[in-house]
């Protein structure tokens with residue numbers, strides 16, 4: 001394997017301190033992915049440089065000019081605290097003719113917008129729940145006729161379950177108007193409202209550019225969900241460890257899916273990846289309705305790569321260990337052909 005100069009771009013506040021390797025896991029939690037990616041890349045024998053990205057672009061240019069990386073391993077997820085600027089940072093790398101891991105700017109923008117992405121998927125006849133958009137400045141929120149309660153109310157652009165709680169699932173116009181107003185006020189983004197799908201939740205990890213590989217279907221379960229709660233990944237489910245234990249959160253390979261359903265889920269995930277022009281790697285979230293029909297909820301580009309998270313776990317279940325997965329991510333990044341590279 002060729003030894004590469006790899007520049008790892010991450011938030012400056014998430015750059016692991018020099019003694020990070022000797023700290024207990026609960027102290028490194030905030031920058032666990034950064035730490036594990038660095039360790040994994042070093043295990044592979046690459047020449048690794050850390051680039052902490054803050055408010056300035058000049059240090060990025062300087063690092064590219066001085067270190068001459070073969071590739072930038074991009075784990076930066078926003079810029080100036082604006083989540084949609086994630087795409088702009090990658091555009092900057094492309095303008096510097098710098099190869100990078102993960103998704104291209106167009107894919108990031110399309111997948112990052114839960115309204116726009118569903119419009120595109122629907123056009124491709126990829127199943128998505130019925131949805132409506134309530135722009136930030138809109139005053140009224142009434143459910144369109146084609147939809148029925150219950151529905152779930154979400155930010156159009158935030159991820160990581162920001163603004164997702166049990167109260168996101170609403171049952172009448174009053175609850176809907178309240179939740180939409182709450183998200184507009186607290187998150188300052190457009191809001192999407194989707195048909196609530198009461199069944200199982202899956203995620204499929206996909207890797208590649210033109211030729212795609214998908215890893216085994218991963219499922220999310222709750223063993224001890226309190227009576228009356230919906231089985232959804234709220235922000236507490238995602239981020240609050242004590243709560244995860246209380247509700248008996250588990251993830252793992254989806255079981256008992258008929259072979260044709262399994263096949264269909266992989267196909268939907270790959271079609272979604274292509275329809276949204278994704279590259280590098282991504283995780284496609286899906287849910288089943290009460291009748292067993294499968295729908296795409298969203299595509300997560302540049303998803304969490306922390307060991308133990310769905311993408312690395314699902315890859316690991318096929319025998320691909322963590323450094324090998326990072327090597328595959330590098331490989332996809334090097335193989336991707338942005339406009340400046342095409343001859």
Ligand SMILES: Nc1ncnc2c1ncn2[C@@H]1O[C@H](COP(=O)(O)OP(=O)(O)O)[C@@H](O)[C@H]1O
Pocket residue numbers: 129152154158159160161162164194195196197198201231232233234285287297298
């Ligand atoms: N249409 C839906 N029906 C049922 N549950 C949903 C639906 N949309 C989202 N959810 C639940 O909310 C969670 C977060 O929604 P998602 O669209 O994936 O946003 P995020 O980008 O914050 O992960 C999902 O993992 C799922 O549990």
Ligand SMILES: [Mg+2]
Pocket residue numbers: 160161285298300
């Ligand atoms: Mg999600």
